[in-house]
Amino acid sequence: MRTVLLTKPRLPAWLARIRQRSRLIAPVPDADGVLDWREVEDPAQVVLPPGAPELPLKKVFFPPSETMLRYAYRGDRAAVTDTPPALEPFVVFGVRPCDALAQRIADLVFLGDLPDPYYQARRQAATIISVNCTEALPECFCASLNNALTEAPGSDLLLTPLNGDYLVEALTAKGEALLAETADDPTAASEADLARKAEVAAQTAAQQTRQIDVEGLTELVRAAYHDEEFWKKQAEACVGCGVCTFLCPTCTCFDVRDDAVSGRGLRFRCWDTCQFADFSKEASGHDPRAQQWQRQRNRICHKFWYSVDRCGVISCVGCGRCLRGCAGHSDIAAAIENLRARAREEKPVTADE
Amino acid sequence: MPNQTDQLRETCKRLLESGEVKKVIGYREGRAPYHVSPHFAETPEECDALVLTPFCTQNLVRYLRGLKPEDGKVAVVVKGCDARAVNALIAEHQLTREQVYLIGVPCQGLVDVDKLAKRVNLAQVQEVRVEGAQVVVRTAEGEQPFPAQDLLEDCCLVCEYPNPLVHDQMLGFEVAPRNPEGVDAELERIEAMSPEERQEYFRRAFSRCIRCYACVRTCPLCYCTTCFAQQNKPQWLPRSVGTDENEMFQLGRAMHLAGRCVQCGGCDRVCPVNLPLRLLNAKMAREIREAFAHVSGLDAEKPPPLATFDSQDRDIAEGNNYDR
Ligand code: SF4
Numbered sequence: 001m002r003t004v005l006l007t008k009p010r011l012p013a014w015l016a017r018i019r020q021r022s023r024l025i026a027p028v029p030d031a032d033g034v035l036d037w038r039e040v041e042d043p044a045q046v047v048l049p050p051g052a053p054e055l056p057l058k059k060v061f062f063p064p065s066e067t068m069l070r071y072a073y074r075g076d077r078a079a080v081t082d083t084p085p086a087l088e089p090f091v092v093f094g095v096r097p098c099d100a101l102a103q104r105i106a107d108l109v110f111l112g113d114l115p116d117p118y119y120q121a122r123r124q125a126a127t128i129i130s131v132n133c134t135e136a137l138p139e140c141f142c143a144s145l146n147n148a149l150t151e152a153p154g155s156d157l158l159l160t161p162l163n164g165d166y167l168v169e170a171l172t173a174k175g176e177a178l179l180a181e182t183a184d185d186p187t188a189a190s191e192a193d194l195a196r197k198a199e200v201a202a203q204t205a206a207q208q209t210r211q212i213d214v215e216g217l218t219e220l221v222r223a224a225y226h227d228e229e230f231w232k233k234q235a236e237a238c239v240g241c242g243v244c245t246f247l248c249p250t251c252t253c254f255d256v257r258d259d260a261v262s263g264r265g266l267r268f269r270c271w272d273t274c275q276f277a278d279f280s281k282e283a284s285g286h287d288p289r290a291q292q293w294q295r296q297r298n299r300i301c302h303k304f305w306y307s308v309d310r311c312g313v314i315s316c317v318g319c320g321r322c323l324r325g326c327a328g329h330s331d332i333a334a335a336i337e338n339l340r341a342r343a344r345e346e347k348p349v350t351a352d353e
Numbered sequence: 354m355p356n357q358t359d360q361l362r363e364t365c366k367r368l369l370e371s372g373e374v375k376k377v378i379g380y381r382e383g384r385a386p387y388h389v390s391p392h393f394a395e396t397p398e399e400c401d402a403l404v405l406t407p408f409c410t411q412n413l414v415r416y417l418r419g420l421k422p423e424d425g426k427v428a429v430v431v432k433g434c435d436a437r438a439v440n441a442l443i444a445e446h447q448l449t450r451e452q453v454y455l456i457g458v459p460c461q462g463l464v465d466v467d468k469l470a471k472r473v474n475l476a477q478v479q480e481v482r483v484e485g486a487q488v489v490v491r492t493a494e495g496e497q498p499f500p501a502q503d504l505l506e507d508c509c510l511v512c513e514y515p516n517p518l519v520h521d522q523m524l525g526f527e528v529a530p531r532n533p534e535g536v537d538a539e540l541e542r543i544e545a546m547s548p549e550e551r552q553e554y555f556r557r558a559f560s561r562c563i564r565c566y567a568c569v570r571t572c573p574l575c576y577c578t579t580c581f582a583q584q585n586k587p588q589w590l591p592r593s594v595g596t597d598e599n600e601m602f603q604l605g606r607a608m609h610l611a612g613r614c615v616q617c618g619g620c621d622r623v624c625p626v627n628l629p630l631r632l633l634n635a636k637m638a639r640e641i642r643e644a645f646a647h648v649s650g651l652d653a654e655k656p657p658p659l660a661t662f663d664s665q666d667r668d669i670a671e672g673n674n675y676d677r
Pocket residue numbers: 237238239240241242243244245275322325326327328329330
């Protein structure tokens with residue numbers, strides 16, 4: 001795979017060439033300055049704040065709500081029109097490595113035995129260009145969980161800022177093809193450049209003050225499952241909103257509903273979350289997770305136990321969004337520490353220390 | 354003289370030790386100074402984690418929801434806006450005064466983390482203090498003062514009632530309100546827009562909503578078991594996320610909070626996509642104040658005007674149509 005150097009001033013021209021070829025999506029602010037994954041008109045609009053942008057990359061592939069089919073009844077027969085997205089190839093720029101990895105994890109859910117055609121169409125159409133982090137936020141803790149900063153799994157191309165330049169690494173055939181078609185006479189990168197990249201990754205990792213020790217984590221979570229007091233304490237400040245899960249790049253739950261008037265309508269899906277009160281309520285009226293502490297327990301168990309059992313991976317990438325967005329500043333890394341403290345039978349005094 | 358935090362810890366320990374209260378709800382610091390979480394202390398030892406900083410943002414009155422008389426008395430740390438929420442809840446029969454011991458904290462204003470992040474590297478921040486017209490930020494490099502105007506939360510800059518109007522004990526001295534005249538320049542800017550401009554502004558904001566309901570769930574006054582926006586049977590509003598549905602949701606919420614919102618800024622602060630929720634609620638509060646001379650949370654005896662019916666009401670008695 002090719003690894004080249006791109007000088008910083010040449011980045012906008014490169015993005016402009018990509019945009020001539022296909023749609024380009026990146027973090028772009030609206031008139032109120034709020035970033036979202038939006039279509040890029042002009043490369044100058046792209047804003048890459050330190051850390052992962054507030055809204056996760058998953059929004060590009062799994063929108064907060066989407067129509068799946070339309071139907072109309074004639075007598076007792078319904079005419080159904082499927083509405084999977086028909087997409088031209090597009091490029092997503094400015095993805096942080098944690099988000100690219102998170103999308104891989106979401107793939108395990110959406111593209112398993114029974115691939116989801118809506119999600120799959122978007123995934124196949126997309127080429128992901130990640131931009132490595134040089135500045136960690138106080139909430140970031142990817143380095144203790146995964147190899148996102150060094151390997152950027154899930155990215156087709158990875159850009160790492162090296163002083164005045166970007167090291168551009170093609171990580172997949174898709175990335176290689178995009179680079180070949182759009183790069184304008186790039187310089188080949190040297191071994192020294194790759195060494196500098198490793199330094200940048202190590203520096204970013206060193207800035208991360210929050211760390212979690214993943215050793216035996218699944219077993220710890222499993223062992224705590226029945227400790228009601230522990231989970232109640234953990235969830236005390238939780239108000240039961242959807243922020244932690246909606247902003248989480250690996251959370252994939254959705255609801256399917258109909259919107260219909262007199263025999264015609266549409267079926268859509270929208271984000272849903274284990275934190276909402278009606279999420280696990282059954283038709284009988286029984287709710288196996290009737291209390292908020294049970295819902296928070298589910299979230300932690302899912303990330304560090306159920307995902308590992310079912311998909312073989314921890315489904316937290318350490319982006320820190322759940323902590324940044326939480327009304328009560330509930331800290332998932334601290335929850336893990338508390339689990340360890342519990343295992344050592346030093347009962348933690350407060351919920352998150 | 355003991356500082357406010359020491360005073361707070363001592364008070365709470367005494368309340369728990371004497372058995373006067375069963376639980377204390379206050380604040381504790383997380384990993385970074387600006388990550389302050391609600392803290393629930395049931396033993397005197399747990400009171401040592403209590404703090405008071407300009408990042409004590411949560412309206413803790415929200416955590417009183419579901420408190421039953423048999424649960425005993427709970428002590429809550431309240432700022433000016435939080436104390437108003439207590440009054441508002443009592444007026445709506447959601448709480449009785451006897452259920453709570455109110456530890457009042459005169460409030461100089463909360464520091465807006467987003468505004469702070471624009472001026473200093475958050476990772477370097479060690480301490481932040483509000484000192485009248487200044488906010489002092491301490492980092493490893495020393496202390497740096499900023500005008501309060503630049504760093505305080507919008508709701509604090511327009512606050513008329515920073516001193517808890519109801520309390521069992523006050524920590525420290527009363528402070529002067531930042532906005533005794535009730536001026537709200539940002540609201541006036543929106544009011545001065547043409548209807549088209551205003552619609553564009555709000556539609557753009559509504560289009561961003563992801564329907565996480567953090568605004569609803571954080572609000573001390575949104576105590577419905579199930580918000581109308583999340584109800585299934587009947588379904589008042591589609592769950593789909595789109596500008597129209599989001600608009601209905603937010604306008605519905607604003608109507609439900611008219612004359613009830615205490616402007617603590619909770620919804621506005623927690624919204625992950627920066628909807629100007631404060632402005633919507635401030636506008637409704639202004640309308641209610643003008644039409645009914647009612648300000649939420651000033652009086653625990655006065656129910657919100659839109660929840661009352663009076664056959665002697667001037668409009669009804671005189672057969673007036675209320676059109677303006
Ligand atoms: S943990 Fe925080 S973000 Fe998640 S549901 Fe609870 S209050 Fe909302």
